[in-house]
Amino acid sequence: MKLIGPFQQLVTLKGLVLKGAIKDDELEVIEYGGILVDDEVIVQVGPWAELKSGDFDELEEITSPMVALPGLIDSHTHICFGGTRERDYAMRIAGKSYLEIAKAGGGIWDTVTHTRAASANDLLEGMLQRISRQILYGITTCEVKSGYGLSVEEELKMLRTIQKAQQSTPIELVATCLAAHTKPRDFPGTNQEYLTLMLSDLLPTVKAESLAQRIDIFTEEGAFTVAESQPYLETAKSMGFDLTIHGDQFSSCGSELGVNVGVRSVDHLEASTEKDILRLAKSDVIGTALPGASLGLGCPFTPARQLLDQGGCLAIASDWNPGSAPMGDLLTQAAILSTMEKLSTAETFAGLTFRAAAALGLTDRGQLTPGKMGDLVAFPTSDYRDILYYQGQMKPVGTWKNGTRIHG
Ligand code: NIG
């Protein structure tokens, strides 16, 4: 058993509700505390003096003031890709339309071209570099989507690369198959024919090789309609996959479908109507805000306050990708979302931890409580409020995965 501490404060997130608003006075803050970990799992969290006088075999002493939170969970990323899209970005901030950018060779297709041209090894290298940044940001679980291959072989290349990356990083990667990102330009048939091909020729291999347990689809005008998305999701569900949707990003569609099909989460929601948010809040579907995409596209933020006030579950993720969300700094983005949407510190921390875990179907992490994984992130302060106050500029000085220090 290993004892880690003392921390000036441990913000455990213990006992907080999965759905709805949370007030900051509901946060459990253990002053001058420690964490006892056994075999990768937390066994005790409490005052330092008490733990120090108890049983342990190893002591990892913290010698400078730090505040610890559960390790951050980024439940939505596209960090496996080739190429970059600075041309799109420059055109967008200069006021060019989506169509003008696409005509100049930009958009998702540009990344598909570069991802297909990249060797599996180059893809892996780029991804591992982004993962090392994720570790510096305090992320201990990171979802990664395919979706820039858009053919059976190229989607498999991406998913196998994600699987391979797991061997080279201490943080946990959760793969999602996003073959239904958009129909590729070189596919000769209809949207429906493309989706049917993915169902028959890709998903069985994804299952057989355990490349991903989750399926995602971009439900949007210009990607896949609700009528096209529904049978795809239902068939994937019958094959035993967990589901998630990119929904309500530019128009209200997607979130209603998500509730009807019973997906785990609907992500984006920047264009959700009040009715959409109410429906989502009443369901068990988690709404994921992606402030990095709002910042990258210059679009409104997800109505996160409204979702919480209506009783919904809000996760916050980075959407890190080369097009709409190039920043890739989850804490900074969450801090910005919290000031724009008026989220409490407790709601923001919850969205980055146990509520994000729930969006991935994980219940074994996201709180510093006995039985959860020993995943934590520590900041150089004595007051947990500094973490959002510095708007992401106070960087973690320590990160632990399964009780082992991986940063700092
Ligand atoms: O989550 N909305 C669809 N997909 C991505 C963007 C992908 C891209 O532009 O490369 C997103 O924002």
Ligand code: FE
């Ligand atoms: Fe996305």
